[in-house]
Amino acid sequence: MTDMIALEQLTKNYPGQARPAVDKLDLTIPEGEIVILVGPSGCGKTTTLKMINRIIEPSSGIIRLQGEDVTRADPDELRRRIGYVIQQVGLFPHQTIGRNIAAVPRLLGWSRQRIADRLDELLHLVGMDPATYLGRYPKELSGGQRQRIGVARALAADPPVMLMDEPFGALDPISRERLQNEFLRLQGQIGKTIVFVTHDIDEAIKMGDRIAILREGSTVAQYDTPETVLAAPADDFVKEFIGSGASLKGLGLARVREVSLADWPTSQISAGREAARRALDSSDHGWVLLLDEQRRPVRWVEARALQGEGSLDRVGLEVRAIVEPTATLVGALESMLGSRVGVVVVVDGSGAFLGTIDMRVIMSAVEVMRAAAHKRVLDDRRRVRAGQEPPANAIAAQ
Amino acid sequence: MSDRTLVGDVPPHGEDEAFLGNDDALALVGGTDPTRGTRQPGSRSMSVAVKARRYLGFPAVLALVCVAVGTYVARADLDDVERRLLTFDRIIDATLVHLQLVGISTLAVIVLAVPLGILVTRPAATRLTPVVVALGNLGQTVPSLGVIVLFAILFAPGFKGAVFALVVYAFLPILRNTIVGLQQIDPFLIESARGMGMSNGTVLRSIELPLAVPVILAGVRTAAVINVGTATIGAFTNAGGLGGIIFGGIVQSRTPVIVVGSILTAVLALLLDHVLGVVEEVLRPRGL
Numbered sequence: 001m002t003d004m005i006a007l008e009q010l011t012k013n014y015p016g017q018a019r020p021a022v023d024k025l026d027l028t029i030p031e032g033e034i035v036i037l038v039g040p041s042g043c044g045k046t047t048t049l050k051m052i053n054r055i056i057e058p059s060s061g062i063i064r065l066q067g068e069d070v071t072r073a074d075p076d077e078l079r080r081r082i083g084y085v086i087q088q089v090g091l092f093p094h095q096t097i098g099r100n101i102a103a104v105p106r107l108l109g110w111s112r113q114r115i116a117d118r119l120d121e122l123l124h125l126v127g128m129d130p131a132t133y134l135g136r137y138p139k140e141l142s143g144g145q146r147q148r149i150g151v152a153r154a155l156a157a158d159p160p161v162m163l164m165d166e167p168f169g170a171l172d173p174i175s176r177e178r179l180q181n182e183f184l185r186l187q188g189q190i191g192k193t194i195v196f197v198t199h200d201i202d203e204a205i206k207m208g209d210r211i212a213i214l215r216e217g218s219t220v221a222q223y224d225t226p227e228t229v230l231a232a233p234a235d236d237f238v239k240e241f242i243g244s245g246a247s248l249k250g251l252g253l254a255r256v257r258e259v260s261l262a263d264w265p266t267s268q269i270s271a272g273r274e275a276a277r278r279a280l281d282s283s284d285h286g287w288v289l290l291l292d293e294q295r296r297p298v299r300w301v302e303a304r305a306l307q308g309e310g311s312l313d314r315v316g317l318e319v320r321a322i323v324e325p326t327a328t329l330v331g332a333l334e335s336m337l338g339s340r341v342g343v344v345v346v347v348d349g350s351g352a353f354l355g356t357i358d359m360r361v362i363m364s365a366v367e368v369m370r371a372a373a374h375k376r377v378l379d380d381r382r383r384v385r386a387g388q389e390p391p392a393n394a395i396a397a398q
Numbered sequence: 399m400s401d402r403t404l405v406g407d408v409p410p411h412g413e414d415e416a417f418l419g420n421d422d423a424l425a426l427v428g429g430t431d432p433t434r435g436t437r438q439p440g441s442r443s444m445s446v447a448v449k450a451r452r453y454l455g456f457p458a459v460l461a462l463v464c465v466a467v468g469t470y471v472a473r474a475d476l477d478d479v480e481r482r483l484l485t486f487d488r489i490i491d492a493t494l495v496h497l498q499l500v501g502i503s504t505l506a507v508i509v510l511a512v513p514l515g516i517l518v519t520r521p522a523a524t525r526l527t528p529v530v531v532a533l534g535n536l537g538q539t540v541p542s543l544g545v546i547v548l549f550a551i552l553f554a555p556g557f558k559g560a561v562f563a564l565v566v567y568a569f570l571p572i573l574r575n576t577i578v579g580l581q582q583i584d585p586f587l588i589e590s591a592r593g594m595g596m597s598n599g600t601v602l603r604s605i606e607l608p609l610a611v612p613v614i615l616a617g618v619r620t621a622a623v624i625n626v627g628t629a630t631i632g633a634f635t636n637a638g639g640l641g642g643i644i645f646g647g648i649v650q651s652r653t654p655v656i657v658v659g660s661i662l663t664a665v666l667a668l669l670l671d672h673v674l675g676v677v678e679e680v681l682r683p684r685g686l
């Protein structure tokens with residue numbers, strides 16, 4: 001497999017910026033693959049991408065396209081060989097869809113007939129009806145349709161390379177998912193070399209043949225297939241980054257009954273102070289939970305408050321953070337944050353103690369959800385790539 | 399004052415249409431029928447009758463005003479001085495001269511200010527923009543009579559000097575609207591145009607200028623209408639035009655003459671405003 005793009009020691013210093021936005025980046029992009037640049041905001045993804053077509057001129061380093069050093073080539077010539085799709089799409093509002101798509105072919109001096117044929121072909125490719133859409137203006141399309149036209153326009157002159165900067169970033173989740181799937185199918189037909197920027201790790205896993213996880217200064221933390229990145233993250237930065245997706249959303253869906261609860265030292269109020277002291281001593285927690293005759297949680301007590309004699313009815317703190325197994329983990333987390341002890345007590349329908357939820361329980365639930373989510377994205381991607389979903393045209397033009 | 403006249407202009411037909419990013423004008427002209435897919439460029443779905451009413455209604459009203467003025471002049475009990483000042487030939491001649499003053503000066507400003515506006519908005523020259531706008535402002539803040547007298551002294555009194563003065567006076571609206579029109583374009587449009595390999599010249603010609611046209615034309619319209627009023631002052635330096643009639647009325651203390659001259663000036667300003675509004679509408683790129 002040959003390299004379509006090679007970046008060698010590529011560097012960008014913005015004037016007045018202490019540190020380079022891109023710092024001596026070495027990266028090769030194999031022909032026919034989708035390479036995703038992913039990383040936290042401001043790490044230099046966009047700067048890196050825009051140096052490839054020299055919208056941003058590199059401060060130093062070399063860009064090779066198909067082996068040829070294009071660092072000092074005529075930028076206009078270079079750009080006609082590279083498709084470019086941005087999040088804002090950038091369709092020209094005063095030109096029809098047909099005219100928009102024909103922009104590069106016209107620059108290249110194609111004949112009318114050739115352009116007309118190509119327009120038809122491209123609209124079919126992105127699943128839109130040429131007769132309906134070619135004469136329309138951009139504002140007469142939906143956001144998803146505009147983005148499809150943006151992709152068609154970038155493909156117009158059949159460039160070997162496509163650069164895409166968060167192309168689906170401005171779409172709602174449903175349209176984004178649909179366009180991602182369509183795009184993967186499309187790529188199955190056209191086999192372009194694609195550099196794709198996103199900050200969404202799930203999108204990276206789904207769309208990428210390879211993922212370059214970047215940290216500040218566009219330094220490569222790991223450059224590998226999605227499977228490898230997930231199975232063997234190179235370091236803590238990568239580990240943390242691939243865990244960053246959608247945790248809160250998952251916590252809102254998961255129920256308390258689905259997690260394994262943490263145990264906690266308890267003692268019956270009626271058993272007296274001595275029993276409570278023993279329960280506390282035999283654990284490594286600082287608080288003991290006092291239960292009434294029906295095993296309902298009543299008070300939190302520290303060792304200090306257990307000294308001396310007398311009834312336990314009024315010592316310690318009232319137990320406020322109590323949830324039932326049907327509560328969501330977000331609900332449990334909220335109660336936990338409002339509790340002095342940092343623990344939520346879980347009770348059954350009759351109010352009897354079942355166990356507790358602390359930060360560790362939440363974290364391990366998040367771990368499980370992440371693993372499941374990544375598996376789902378990988379499965380999804382496999383399915384889409386194997387073409388096991390309805391053809392693009394069936395759902396495309398809504 | 400200049401902000402209102404530059405950017406918040408009212409079109410001749412009375413719809414409250416701001417000229418930036420407003421779809422109403424297009425909706426009225428082009429219709430918003432979502433099924434049209436194969437319409438020819440330039441074909442507009444509005445019926446001829448509606449169009450005629452829209453474009454010709456207001457001029458018809460102005461024509462009625464002129465007829466009323468004409469009838470008054472013909473029928474009213476005017477003395478000899480008034481009769482001499484208000485002959486048909488004098489009125490026609492003054493109107494034509496007035497139109498020439500306005501037309502020549504406005505065209506000259508377009509030829510000068512639009513390229514200058516383009517020049518100062520190029521990335522290499524953005525630091526020049528405030529300086530140039532400040533100079534343009536200077537022309538406008540000096541009282542118009544002052545400018546006209548100054549130019550009459552500097553150049554020749556009469557027609558030529560007045561044209562020069564009007565050029566200075568109308569420069570800012572067109573310059574500023576050219577600059578604003580170019581600067582308000584979404585930078586992502588320019589980026590994507592550059593990103594597909596268009597040269598700077600091509601981007602200017604096929605993206606930036608068409609998108610700036612509505613704003614530039616609004617500036618032209620403002621400038622031209624201001625000039626109709628300002629040109630009357632040219633009479634003080636013997637430039638002719640409708641100001642000559644008004645001035646004559648003042649010198650001879652003949653109120654009817656002053657009123658007729660003023661009404662005709664106002665009619666001319668309103669007509670020009672309407673015509674340029676129509677031009678704006680026709681030249682506004684479709685799809686905006």
Ligand SMILES: Nc1ncnc2c1ncn2[C@@H]1O[C@H](COP(=O)(O)OP(=O)(O)OP(=O)(O)O)[C@@H](O)[C@H]1O
Nearest residue numbers: 014015017021040041042043044045046047048199
């Ligand atoms: N024109 C500029 N002038 C100065 N600094 C810039 C410029 N563009 C970007 N930067 C800086 O360079 C760094 C990288 O920016 P870049 O846009 O490449 O980040 P990114 O990874 O694309 O971030 P995001 O995910 O938010 O889009 C940032 O610190 C940014 O502030």
Ligand SMILES: [Mg+2]
Nearest residue numbers: 045046047197
């Ligand atoms: Mg970015």
